[in-house]
Amino acid sequence: MKRRDLLKSAATVGVATAIGVGAEATAAPATTAATMMGVPFEKRDVVRIGFIGCGGRGGGLFNDLLNIKGVEIKATCDVVAARAESFASRAEKAGQKRPQVYGAGDHDYEKLCARDDIDLVYIATPWDWHVPMAICAMEHGKHAAVEVPAATTLADCWKLVDTSERTRKHCIQLENCCYGYTERMVLNMCKKGLFGELLHGEAAYNHDLRSLLLADSGEGLWRRVPHIKRNGNLYPTHGLGPVAQYMGVHKGDRFTRLVSMSSKSVSLAEYRDAHVPADSPKRKEVYKCGDMNTSLIQTAQGRTIILQHTVTLPRPYSRLNVIEGTKGIFMDYPPRFFIEGQKGGEAFVETEVYKQYEDPLWQKEGDMARKLGGHGGMDYIMNYRVIECYHQGLTPDINVYDAAAWSAPGPLSEESIKSGSSGVTFPDFTRGNWK
Numbered sequence: 198m199k200r201r202d203l204l205k206s207a208a209t210v211g212v213a214t215a216i217g218v219g220a221e222a223t224a225a226p227a228t229t230a231a232t233m234m235g236v237p238f239e240k241r242d243v244v245r246i247g248f249i250g251c252g253g254r255g256g257g258l259f260n261d262l263l264n265i266k267g268v269e270i271k272a273t274c275d276v277v278a279a280r281a282e283s284f285a286s287r288a289e290k291a292g293q294k295r296p297q298v299y300g301a302g303d304h305d306y307e308k309l310c311a312r313d314d315i316d317l318v319y320i321a322t323p324w325d326w327h328v329p330m331a332i333c334a335m336e337h338g339k340h341a342a343v344e345v346p347a348a349t350t351l352a353d354c355w356k357l358v359d360t361s362e363r364t365r366k367h368c369i370q371l372e373n374c375c376y377g378y379t380e381r382m383v384l385n386m387c388k389k390g391l392f393g394e395l396l397h398g399e400a401a402y403n404h405d406l407r408s409l410l411l412a413d414s415g416e417g418l419w420r421r422v423p424h425i426k427r428n429g430n431l432y433p434t435h436g437l438g439p440v441a442q443y444m445g446v447h448k449g450d451r452f453t454r455l456v457s458m459s460s461k462s463v464s465l466a467e468y469r470d471a472h473v474p475a476d477s478p479k480r481k482e483v484y485k486c487g488d489m490n491t492s493l494i495q496t497a498q499g500r501t502i503i504l505q506h507t508v509t510l511p512r513p514y515s516r517l518n519v520i521e522g523t524k525g526i527f528m529d530y531p532p533r534f535f536i537e538g539q540k541g542g543e544a545f546v547e548t549e550v551y552k553q554y555e556d557p558l559w560q561k562e563g564d565m566a567r568k569l570g571g572h573g574g575m576d577y578i579m580n581y582r583v584i585e586c587y588h589q590g591l592t593p594d595i596n597v598y599d600a601a602a603w604s605a606p607g608p609l610s611e612e613s614i615k616s617g618s619s620g621v622t623f624p625d626f627t628r629g630n631w632k
Contacts, residue, residue, distance in 0.1 A: 223624040226355055230362035232630045233597055234447075238340070238367070240590030241316060243267050247309045247339070248296075249330055250321035251275035251284045253415055254344060257571040258321055258371070259284055261580040263291040264569060267588055272309045274299035306330055310337040317342060317587065319371075323419045328353040335366040342369045342583060345434040347600035349423075351608050351624060354601035358626050361597040369583060369593050370600035372438040373572055374516060376579040378563070379532045379548065380439040381556030383520060386527070387443045389554070391536055393524030395444055400436030401505035401517040407468040410508070411479060424486040428459055429610030430506040431486060434603040436516040437504055438595070443520045444500055447598050451631040452502075452623040454495040457610035459487025465509040484509075492610050494623070497631075504606060558582060601626040 244267060248259060251273055262268050270288040275281040278300025289295040297312075299305040310318060310333045318334035320327060320343040328348050331341040347370045348354045361368045374380060387395065410421045423431050444450055462484045473479050488509045494502040505517065518529035525536035533545035540546075559566070559574075562581050566574030586593050605624060613621045625631065 223351065223622045225625065225628050226359060228359060228362060228628070230359070232627065233361050233365070233367065234627065234630045235592055236365070236367070237590050237592045238587045241267075241587055243269055244584055244587045245269045245271050245314055245316045247272040247274070247312065247315040247318045247334075248284065248321075249274045249306045249309065249318060250344070251277070251280035252321070255284070255319075255321035257576055258319060258580060259287065261569060261571060261577045262319070262584075263288060263293075264565065264577070265581055265584050268584055269293060270296045271315050272297040272299060272312060274306045274309045276300065276303055276305075307333055310334045310339060315339055317583075320344060321371075323416075324349055324423075325419075328356060331357060331368050332360050335360045335364045335368060338364070338366065340367045340369065342371055343600070344371050346370075346432065346604040346607060347434075348604045349607050351605060354605055354608075354624070354626065358597050358601050367593055368597040368600055370434065370438075370595050370603065371579060371583075372434050372595055372599075372603065373575045373579045374435045375438045375442055375595065376558070376582065377439075377573060377575040378556070378559050379529060380442075380518065380575075381559055381578070382548070382551070382554050383518075383527050384439070384442055385554045385556055386551065387520065391525060391551075391554075392520060392522035392527065393537075395500060395520060395522040397501050397519075397521045398440035398444060399503040399505075399517040399519035400433075400440045401503075401515060402432045402435045403505060403507050403510075403512060403515045403517070405511055405514075406508040407465060407511075408472075410465065411469055411473060421482070424462075424465060424484045424509070425482055426485060427607075427611055428462075428485045428487055428490075428614055429457060429608070430490045430492055430504060430606050432506055432508070433504060433606040433610075436518065437502070437603050437606065438599070439516075439518060440502055440520060441599065441603060444496065444498075444502075446496070446602065447596075447627055447631045449632065450496050450498040450500065451625060451627065452494050452602055452605075453497050454620050455492055455606060455609045455613060455623055456618060456620045457490060457492035457606075457613040458618040459491075459610075459614055460489040462487050462509075464488045464511075468509070490610060492606055492613070494606070598626045598631075 273281040273284040281298045281300040285296045317340045320330045331343045334341040490506045492504040515530045566577040569577045
């Protein structure tokens with residue numbers, strides 16, 4: 198199957214699985230399996246990896262893994278065989294034995310997952326392939342590390358949770374934004390109580406991607422499709438993940454309710470008409486997703502979160518990244534702090550003032566992270582931490598319940614908008630084990 202045909206089939210899969218996303222999907226399916234909360238990795242000195250998705254995003258992840266000690270790449274896979282071969286050559290050049298290449302078709306990843314010499318499967322593919330690939334990995338006895346969002350429907354969120362619990366294998370969401378220098382520093386300050394009792398957070402993915410969405414290669418081949426078929430927050434995890442960690446979601450709190458509304462859709466079509474030839478098939482596309490989506494999330498402990506999404510408006514990049522409590526506030530873009538009683542009165546101060554709260558991971562691996570440079574170094578810190586947890590037999594920082602809950606605002610925002618922006622119930626993917 199050609200790459201373009203594969204991506205079209207992925208879009209079809211996404212539409213089919215979107216059926217039945219309503220409130221009934223929030224109820225927890227029956228299960229007899231035990232929770233994966235607190236379950237550690239089996240301790241290994243060398244983590245053997247199968248890598249699926251050798252495109253642009255995969256390239257950065259792959260380079261990080263090649264620079265982490267105690268990692269062996271056993272296999273690479275992509276629907277474009279030449280890309281999988283290229284990644285295998287990169288591993289060989291880095292001093293590893295040449296990995297086995299899988300590129301014979303859209304389901305050749307199943308052969309990779311069936312190998313008996315792989316511990317962890319990395320998945321860096323278009324969104325609609327995340328769930329089937331992660332499930333395949335877990336069903337074959339491997340842990341899965343999947344790019345964001347982990348799932349785009351509530352039914353698929355539950356499939357990931359149930360498969361992880363039944364197979365006793367982790368499904369880690371590769372949320373790099375949880376590992377940024379500032380995010381890790383703020384998380385450390387939250388844990389130490391500097392902001393007091395936490396009450397409110399703000400999160401977003403506000404990023405001008407118009408040229409990428411309309412490109413004739415890479416993500417332009419598939420990432421525009423959701424804008425045609427869906428209306429809501431299409432990409433919630435980059436902003437929500439760090440705020441969820443600040444608030445201790447699934448460690449004493451959980452999301453309970455969501456309300457969402459979208460603006461009308463204007464900007465992407467306007468940009469297309471100004472930049473795409475008049476005879477392009479893209480000129481016939483009608484975009485359903487509003488240019489700006491804003492959601493409100495309520496938690497069991499009475500906290501609130503503003504969650505935004507826009508990728509079709511001209512603007513500087515921002516994930517908002519705000520946390521506020523009874524003793525102070527952090528606001529990002531640019532990063533600034535106010536802690537009650539600090540010098541300077543009611544004025545923000547810069548990060549340097551609180552540098553003593555720098556995260557130990559960044560103290561230890563910051564130089565390598567900055568050298569490799571993926572998203573300011575957060576990519577390397579994330580991948581280093583995944584492997585560190587495996588090496589030491591620790592519980593992963595981000596588990597399947599986080600993957601499901603941080604992805605769920607996608608379908609939940611769609612449901613809220615369809616019902617006139619009414620409140621929708623947030624599933625408890627932990628089945629009560631968040632307390």
